[in-house]
Amino acid sequence: MTAYATLTAAQLQQEYDVVTAAFEAAKAKNLKLDMSRGKPGKAQLDLVSDILTVLSTPEDCVADGMDVRNYGELAGVPACRALFAEILGCKPSEVFAGGNASLNLMYDVISKAFTHGLLHSERPWCKEDVVKFLCPSPGYDRHFKVTESFGMELITIPMTEEGPDMDAVEAAVKDPAVKGIWCVPKYSNPQGITYSDAVIDRLAALKPAAPDFTIMWDNAYCIHEFDGDFVPFRDILTVCREAGNPDMVFEFASTSKVTLPGAGVAVFATSEANMAYMQKLLTVQVISYDKVNQLRHVRYLKDKAHTLELMKKHAAIMKPKFDAVVDMLDREIAPLGIGSWCRPKGGYFVSYDAMPGTAKRALALCKEAGVVMTGAGATYPYGKDPQDSNIRIAPSLPPVAELEAAMEVFCVCVRMAALEKLMGK
């Protein structure tokens, strides 16, 4: 195997013939494989079956002197708030325990900013001429889509190896129309990057022109190491408070990838001042979230140490899948010099940067051969990757054997797309 850049025209053609034959062979297998979303696999779901029956009697449903089966307690079961506070490193009074989806809580914060304004807003965002939102990219398509759906202007911020390019962020927040930034600070989606202390300090110390500038801190993978021990991470609420910006951040987390993706518990954490403000708005929307499920999680997960033990079991299932993906890229693609990636230690994704201008084509080929991936461009605002290069690989759902089959197809397709590009096809 030789780097494609060094091949002659004849060698390129020869390689193209080989790759095309491999592609046709793959197609003939009529595969139906899915690496499109960060869904846990069945073995992970089976790990936590005991949560289904952990509450089985009326007496089980009493906690903190409260019958969780009935209405009430908007901010959630106190023991559940305390559990997440321990995991995130903040205070229970700073945690709001909601329903099953942290995305929904994020949407609620943005939606309320739009309709009512946040604590320090001069007016609801719907009354602003223009609202801009910072999107470190590559990033999470569903984040970008939330702000896009409210007509906000999405501003791409490049990602560096230690988080968002803070020079770009600091320059951008001088514009009072810039109202916030999306962050996945630990094992970022899709690159698996953990923000450095320096980046976190600069984020917390921002002096934005907008008084209601908000960091949307999606700590989705806060305890989701699959390679090595739990890595402690700073509490962003404390960092912001110490930097003189106590109300500048909403943090989000959930058990979607701890217990059950469809039936977990999601929370936001924020300053007590923000909490009081948000509760005044949220009490109009809902009497209380599903506290029975919150209590199920408390009884099942117990505390942070016990939860981390469970995460080790998830890791044992996840690591071979990530190894399969990255090992194959190292073996099949590295020598060809047509792509780059990193080997994350946590989170749910591998980020692959294809030869510029070939990502869309490579994924169209994958689809033709029965392998579904997250759409090319999805990791950039408006679904448009200016380099047409970044591809998000989600190894968690398929069993290893299927994953290897899918990755073989993927490697063939990125090679084929690269060759077409080099050959001017």
Added chain:
Amino acid sequence: MTAYATLTAAQLQQEYDVVTAAFEAAKAKNLKLDMSRGKPGKAQLDLVSDILTVLSTPEDCVADGMDVRNYGELAGVPACRALFAEILGCKPSEVFAGGNASLNLMYDVISKAFTHGLLHSERPWCKEDVVKFLCPSPGYDRHFKVTESFGMELITIPMTEEGPDMDAVEAAVKDPAVKGIWCVPKYSNPQGITYSDAVIDRLAALKPAAPDFTIMWDNAYCIHEFDGDFVPFRDILTVCREAGNPDMVFEFASTSKVTLPGAGVAVFATSEANMAYMQKLLTVQVISYDKVNQLRHVRYLKDKAHTLELMKKHAAIMKPKFDAVVDMLDREIAPLGIGSWCRPKGGYFVSYDAMPGTAKRALALCKEAGVVMTGAGATYPYGKDPQDSNIRIAPSLPPVAELEAAMEVFCVCVRMAALEKLMGK
């Protein structure tokens, strides 16, 4: 006991002395009783304990070929949509199964109308100069509050014995700023009125000036008879479709008062065109709701017939409570001619109309004597009852003995407030 209106000044004073002594005696008991919200009582929650363990293994969590533990299926578990469709009399494709709170689904519809507009909106409601909403009153405070929180102008529509005053509604919808109406069509909150066929027909046949006028049809008590058999009720989607207004209604229902108030399943039902439109907006907000809990409900409730059997058990607990309330009013208040009420056959409330100008005072006295009721005025827009007369009594939570103690205090307080009024105090 003699009607207060016929008493002389001296007799009023004599009665006032008696009632004041009774009030002081009540206060001395240091009661702490709550009739403020329509919360089911513990006996009702205990009825459904088997739902906690109805799903106990991974295999139990597969339905319609789908593993409900994982992400996906925005509109909910098909079997759950089918169950609600059977109960409501519509098609499964017209049902969206969400989280635990129908209030949250109502809020989402209004919020999306405000931020994005509904299917037939010319623009999002936040871009309208003024938005008005019709509030049949007395009605449900949380409904009114949702629209109030978005700055809409609330218009009071009088309730008649067969539903909202349709002459008033038909006149009001000629104003293009009038965008919708709140309805609790069966066993209305708080009066327990079921809309007549004539009212329903006129509602469905409205020709509002606003193309996006929406009936918010909160069928909260669709199967909640506590006195007598289930009373069939027309499917509002069909009625609207047949009247040429297929997209004019969103219906809401939940199992909050069927299984567990804090952990039930809520749905909305609407035309397929509305459904497609709403799903495009909702998919930005959430990947999927708690399908495990949806499936729990399907397995536990089975079908409409089986659900109605469960409702009979709820009825057996509820009826003595309503009887205790209404019997006491019949005995203690009726002869005095200072209030009126009706005897509902379903729902969660008794509506009491006190002598005009005395509701606030009566409830302040109740509070002083340790009995908490829904605030006076709550059943009217902005919490302001122009007559200061309507009081919502919620008998469901306290056991009968407590309820009787609370109603004794209530009767003393409404008498005292009436006497003060008559005596010009």
